[in-house]
Amino acid sequence: MNAELLNRLRKEVETERENLLAELEQLGADPYSEKVSRIAGIDDNFADSAAATAERSEQLAFIEGARDRLAEADVALARMDSGEYGVCADCGQEIPTARLEARPLSILCVNCAAKRS
Numbered sequence: 785m786n787a788e789l790l791n792r793l794r795k796e797v798e799t800e801r802e803n804l805l806a807e808l809e810q811l812g813a814d815p816y817s818e819k820v821s822r823i824a825g826i827d828d829n830f831a832d833s834a835a836a837t838a839e840r841s842e843q844l845a846f847i848e849g850a851r852d853r854l855a856e857a858d859v860a861l862a863r864m865d866s867g868e869y870g871v872c873a874d875c876g877q878e879i880p881t882a883r884l885e886a887r888p889l890s891i892l893c894v895n896c897a898a899k900r901s
């Protein structure tokens with residue numbers, strides 16, 4: 785992978801990571817643990833109401849998704865540092881540039897990603 789492409793993708797992953805951290809912070813969620821100190825916008829007095837419960841579980845699902853993507857971003861950045869980025873973490877084949885450009889967090893080729901999900 786050429787340095788220019790790597791730099792561009794690194795910036796995208798870093799931006800994504802910062803956005804995720806900001807979103808999690810806004811929701812009162814610790815980005816690296818299960819702890820949710822508070823859920824913004826939900827009044828404790830209404831914590832038992834069905835609407836609040838539904839909204840809360842929606843937010844928790846969002847937080848989980850954001851944490852997953854954050855973990856992926858961390859792994860992608862670590863692989864950029866170690867020079868492994870762009871090579872599938874499972875089968876060792878090169879990941880096509882088009883896939884990396886479409887989804888810079890990818891550490892798996894399309895085939896291995898399909899197998900895992």
Ligand SMILES: [Zn+2]
Nearest residue numbers: 872875893896
């Ligand atoms: Zn693979």
